[in-house]
Amino acid sequence: MKSLQELEEIRKRALDQIDLRKKGSGTRVVVGMATCGIAAGARPVLTKFVEEVNRHHLKDVVVSQTGCIGACRLEPMVEIYKGEDEKVTYVKVKPEMVAKIVAQHIVNGNPVIEYTIGYAEANNQ
Amino acid sequence: MDIYRSHVLVCGGTGCTSSGSPAIIDKFEEEIKKLGLDKEVKVVKTGCFGLCEAGPVVIVYPEGSFYSRVKASDVPEIVSEHLLKGRLVQRLLYKEKAGDIETSLDKVSFYKKQVRVALKNCGVIDPENIDEYIAFDGYKALGKVLTEMKPLDVIDTLSKAGLRGRGGGGFPTAKKWEFAAKAQGDKKYVICNADEGDPGAFMDRSVLEGDPHSVLEAMAIAGYAIGSDMGYIYCRAEYPIAVKRLGIAIGQAREYGLLGKDIFGTGFNFDIEVRLGAGAFVCGEETALMASIEGCRGEPRPKPPFPANKGLFGKPTIINNVETFANVSQIILKGPEWFASMGTAKSKGTKVFALGGKINNTGLVEIPMGTTLREILFDIGGGIPNGKKFKAAQTGGPSGGCIPAQHLDTPIDYDSLIALGTMMGSGGLIVMDEDNCMVDVARYFLDFTVDESCGKCPPCRIGTKRMLEMLERIVEGKGEEGDVEKLEALGHAIKESALCGLGKTAPNPVLSTIRYFRDEYDAHIRDKRCPAGYCKKLLTYSIIPEKCIGCGACAKVCPVTAISGTIKSPHKIDPAKCIKCGACQEKCRFGAIIKK
Numbered sequence: 001m002k003s004l005q006e007l008e009e010i011r012k013r014a015l016d017q018i019d020l021r022k023k024g025s026g027t028r029v030v031v032g033m034a035t036c037g038i039a040a041g042a043r044p045v046l047t048k049f050v051e052e053v054n055r056h057h058l059k060d061v062v063v064s065q066t067g068c069i070g071a072c073r074l075e076p077m078v079e080i081y082k083g084e085d086e087k088v089t090y091v092k093v094k095p096e097m098v099a100k101i102v103a104q105h106i107v108n109g110n111p112v113i114e115y116t117i118g119y120a121e122a123n124n125q
Numbered sequence: 126m127d128i129y130r131s132h133v134l135v136c137g138g139t140g141c142t143s144s145g146s147p148a149i150i151d152k153f154e155e156e157i158k159k160l161g162l163d164k165e166v167k168v169v170k171t172g173c174f175g176l177c178e179a180g181p182v183v184i185v186y187p188e189g190s191f192y193s194r195v196k197a198s199d200v201p202e203i204v205s206e207h208l209l210k211g212r213l214v215q216r217l218l219y220k221e222k223a224g225d226i227e228t229s230l231d232k233v234s235f236y237k238k239q240v241r242v243a244l245k246n247c248g249v250i251d252p253e254n255i256d257e258y259i260a261f262d263g264y265k266a267l268g269k270v271l272t273e274m275k276p277l278d279v280i281d282t283l284s285k286a287g288l289r290g291r292g293g294g295g296f297p298t299a300k301k302w303e304f305a306a307k308a309q310g311d312k313k314y315v316i317c318n319a320d321e322g323d324p325g326a327f328m329d330r331s332v333l334e335g336d337p338h339s340v341l342e343a344m345a346i347a348g349y350a351i352g353s354d355m356g357y358i359y360c361r362a363e364y365p366i367a368v369k370r371l372g373i374a375i376g377q378a379r380e381y382g383l384l385g386k387d388i389f390g391t392g393f394n395f396d397i398e399v400r401l402g403a404g405a406f407v408c409g410e411e412t413a414l415m416a417s418i419e420g421c422r423g424e425p426r427p428k429p430p431f432p433a434n435k436g437l438f439g440k441p442t443i444i445n446n447v448e449t450f451a452n453v454s455q456i457i458l459k460g461p462e463w464f465a466s467m468g469t470a471k472s473k474g475t476k477v478f479a480l481g482g483k484i485n486n487t488g489l490v491e492i493p494m495g496t497t498l499r500e501i502l503f504d505i506g507g508g509i510p511n512g513k514k515f516k517a518a519q520t521g522g523p524s525g526g527c528i529p530a531q532h533l534d535t536p537i538d539y540d541s542l543i544a545l546g547t548m549m550g551s552g553g554l555i556v557m558d559e560d561n562c563m564v565d566v567a568r569y570f571l572d573f574t575v576d577e578s579c580g581k582c583p584p585c586r587i588g589t590k591r592m593l594e595m596l597e598r599i600v601e602g603k604g605e606e607g608d609v610e611k612l613e614a615l616g617h618a619i620k621e622s623a624l625c626g627l628g629k630t631a632p633n634p635v636l637s638t639i640r641y642f643r644d645e646y647d648a649h650i651r652d653k654r655c656p657a658g659y660c661k662k663l664l665t666y667s668i669i670p671e672k673c674i675g676c677g678a679c680a681k682v683c684p685v686t687a688i689s690g691t692i693k694s695p696h697k698i699d700p701a702k703c704i705k706c707g708a709c710q711e712k713c714r715f716g717a718i719i720k721k
Contacts (some may be wrong), residue, residue: 002391
């Protein structure tokens with residue numbers, strides 16, 4: 001160890017690894033992973049989210065799973081929480097939709113309206 | 126490096142290791158691989174979480190779900206339910222009381238009142254991975270000290286923080302460092318005393334197992350402050366996991382150049398070696414410890430000269446306890462004001478206690494100084510099991526004394542405990558309930574010190590032995606009028622004349638139990654009776670004829686055939702044959718057998 005910068009670099013690199021264990025107030029991506037979700041293909045969606053979050057080096061984002069929300073016909077469902085009360089629900093999510101959700105919604109703060117539950121219901125998909 | 130969506134933290138402390146956590150880790154890795162989750166979920170072996178009672182403990186992040194008493198056979202369920210589907214396994218979540226389920230660690234009342242400074246990283250990081258320590262600001266304090274502070278500034282910071290030695294005596298750490306810094310010498314040493322020998326104490330073990338780098342970093346800071354380039358950690362060989370992790374940590378720190386030559390390019394050199402103790406209690410005494418490192422017999426010598434002037438190999442030396450070192454880096458980083466804001470007027474910061482004995486939540490707790498014993502035992506410790514009544518708590522192990530129920534509300538710090546006739550000690554806290562005989566407790570601790578006395582000075586070698594003989598007579602019902610006064614006189618004489626801390630404090634358990642439980646001594650001596658019903662020689666078991674239905678269960682279980690009688694009529698115990706094992710009382714379903 002020759003300098004403080006060197007230490008700081010190791011710290012930053014390692015921080016990515018353990019951020020999960022610190023209390024964050026950031027974004028939570030919750031993927032419905034009950035039997036219905038898994039059957040509808042939620043696993044690859046979740047994996048894709050983890051991949052995209054890593055690719056963007058997003059620190060304050062947690063990807064986790066949840067049980068059945070009850071609207072099994074709309075699975076795979078993904079809910080994204082930002083802060084205390086803001087929540088967006090995406091339905092019938094496919095792995096190829098994930099990159100757009102992460103870039104447009106999580107990074108830039110604009111939910112992808114055409115993937116949301118409201119849009120799907122209104123257009124009776 | 127991959128980033129994972131979930132971390133499974135499995136406790137690798139000694140408590141959980143012996144209740145099977147290595148098998149759990151293997152099983153987790155196997156199951157996670159089987160379900161193809163190994164790119165998403167990481168398994169981490171950590172240090173002690175503190176709630177050893179509920180071990181083996183597993184925590185799943187990001188939720189912070191707290192699973193207790195996990196068995197390897199439970200692992201497939203946790204993996205397939207929680208890690209794959211996101212459903213908590215309710216039946217394994219830690220329950221504070223029946224019916225009450227806590228899903229997250231921070232909400233459990235065992236942790237709510239605790240303030241973790243020395244134990245900050247224990248149960249959070251992987252102790253065998255230096256990167257995780259660095260991620261939680263590790264070695265930043267060393268960097269700050271070497272690049273921004275003068276040695277005297279470091280000592281000044283500790284002085285302002287008011288840090289006192291956590292090994293028992295409570296000597297101001299800054300003073301110790303100052304003496305060594307001012308002492309003249311071509312070579313100086315830093316020693317970490319990790320020879321934790323009090324029965325029931327395991328604070329230092331947990332720090333070494335859970336956060337070894339915090340000790341290494343602080344030792345290097347101490348080296349800079351006093352002008353030393355060499356440190357020794359004197360650890361008991363009975364702590365194999367701690368020794369192993371220290372070895373790994375020292376290796377990693379050397380590899381990163383955080384130990385060795387020219388640290389942070391400042392020209393400062395510091396290296397650390399581990400020395401193993403062979404299990405002698407007296408080697409926790411600083412002069413005996415140094416003798417042992419030098420390769421001599423572990424015996425104390427008179428002070429002065431103090432180690433700060435003439436210590437290891439005759440050179441200026443500082444010796445600090447593990448927990449003391451564990452506080453240092455955070456004082457440097459967060460500032461002395463932060464540290465001094467916790468605690469009482471004369472005792473700053475926090476203290477780690479190992480809770481043991483008759484308490485629900487056996488384990489490790491860290492609380493701000495000034496917390497009352499009641500809060501520690503009842504709010505954090507969960508109270509006494511089986512609805513029994515609290516009688517006393519022993520602090521300071523064999524060097525300390527007991528605190529009876531009337532002093533439960535005393536705020537705990539160094540000085541209040543001394544006023545109560547006990548001492549902080551290294552932090553062992555053994556709880557006794559109504560079934561414990563205080564005379565026997567005193568006998569137990571004295572038995573320990575007699576065994577561990579090195580024999581160098583007569584007051585300790587002969588005096589404690591005589592005291593033990595008297596106590597043994599008393600618990601056997603052979604005590605005589607005047608024994609208590611003799612114990613007191615001899616106890617005070619030993620306190621004043623023994624050579625080292627071990628002998629000087631050895632009579633404390635006896636003197637303090639006499640002070641608060643004189644009536645129990647009198648009952649043993651005058652009435653030949655043990656009020657707690659513990660001392661076997663003073664007990665008799667008998668059968669109440671009205672309650673006995675003559676089932677014969679007690680006679681069958683008696684190992685010495687002391688119970689006789691015919692079926693369907695009351696039985697009798699022959700006191701001459703009875704060995705007082707209590708097996709009959711346990712077996713009787715009618716409460717017909719009593720002990721007096």
